[in-house]
Amino acid sequence: MSLAPWQQQRLDTALAAWRAGRLGHAQLLCGPEQLGKRAVADSLAARLLCDAPKDEPPCGRCRGCALREAGTHPDFRIITFEENANTGKLRTELVIDQVRALSGSMQMTAQRGGAQVVLIDPADALNTSAANALLKTLEEPADNRFLLLVSAAPQRLPATIRSRCQRIEFSVPEREVALGWLASQGHPAPRASEALDAAQGHPGLADAWLRAGHLALRETTLKEWAGVARGIASPLGIAQLWMAEPALAGLRLRFVADAAVALARGIAGAPAVAGLTPPADVDKLAAWFDQLNRLRLQLSAPLKHELALAGLLAEWRGLMATTETRR
Ligand SMILES: [Zn+2]
Known part of the structure; x- marks a missing residue:
């Protein structure tokens, strides 16, 4: 090898x-x-x-x-x-x-x-x-x-x-090096680039996500997350959906956490932001991100994650509501 x-x-x-x-x-x-x-x-x-x-x-x-x-x-x-x-x-x-x-x-x-x-x-x-x-x-x-x-x-x-x-x-290599290596692993350029963005430049993660088809999962997850903010999807329904597959729950929360950071930074045009406008109160978003990460770390322990996550998603909706009505 x-x-x-x-x-x-x-x-x-x-x-x-x-x-x-x-x-x-x-x-x-x-x-x-x-x-x-x-x-x-x-x-x-x-x-x-x-x-x-x-x-x-x-x-x-x-x-x-x-x-x-x-x-x-x-x-x-x-x-x-x-x-x-x-x-x-x-x-x-x-x-x-x-x-x-x-x-x-x-x-x-x-x-x-x-x-x-x-x-x-x-x-x-x-x-x-x-x-x-x-x-x-x-x-x-x-x-x-x-x-x-x-x-x-x-x-x-x-x-x-x-x-x-x-x-x-070991550290994450430069983008050009990572892209070259992903190409050598047989990943076509646009997908490789998208995966590398999603993985924040980490080629090993990007490769694993591409092989497992996780980019599609990321896209769906972020749509659902945006749906909660817009009042289209229910916090409990989404929490149940995300927790229904324990093997993927951590990954879904990771995608959402990364997107929350991107949103807080207001990175223009980043697909991670799922078409959302940064909330009025970025400090609250940062606090929300911390809570979400704490939940991620607890996923291996037998807790009532669905309800905890539903509570967080309800909070997320409240946080975004002010922004969305302002527009
Ligand atoms: Zn030898």
Whole structure:
């Protein structure tokens, strides 16, 4: 799989440091979701574990590459969510046993005589005791041993861990780069551009939304939201409709929240504003946006979201009513 330009750039920087003997033993790959942090970590691990000369890309043919691809490389560990043996469910945190198993094997020298690599994804899911156990490994750097921590929320990691890592920071690339990459993924230009606007420049999100057909969902959602403001649609009816598909509820609220921000900023001609005029009281709109975001964060918890959302939509109508009658 080929890397996107912004991913390749970060990989090249890390590899240049490695070839110069300057790659720190702990790397924190951080930045927004869906920008390819894990893909870069995987590619970096592949190169570190390959037997080919350092200045070549991973060969894909040597014993190191074969073992890694088979998932049986003795010097490569991936720590990620595992099934809880008691409940049969996937854990939502990384636990101490996973890190303990690691520190045991890491104290031995590499079985194949090359690099030892541990990839932790998502590193911010380490619970407190697991993070403390990892800290011990971090405090004892060993030659040719690398820890690759992947995180979209590095602020959740203890400062003691963060301070011991070199950072590989990911950020949303420039628009031209993002559009070029979306084209390479087979998305026609006008749609790609529209999706990129909707995703506020984030190419990974734009690509995911295009593949899932979410632009149409966004359009419908914003029409319904505008319908509430104009008194055409009922707050409760729309709340029920949006909450009826739990998998999409968060996305719908995200579209609305982004549109509320665009509306507050009064971005002229932006499709996100759904033909609405900014309300007279932008401060109230900002407060409404905050409440909507709070509701979004609660979606995973079992609350009476329909009523909460219906209440917010009724408030939204009240907020816009003054504006619409003024016109
Ligand atoms: Zn190889």
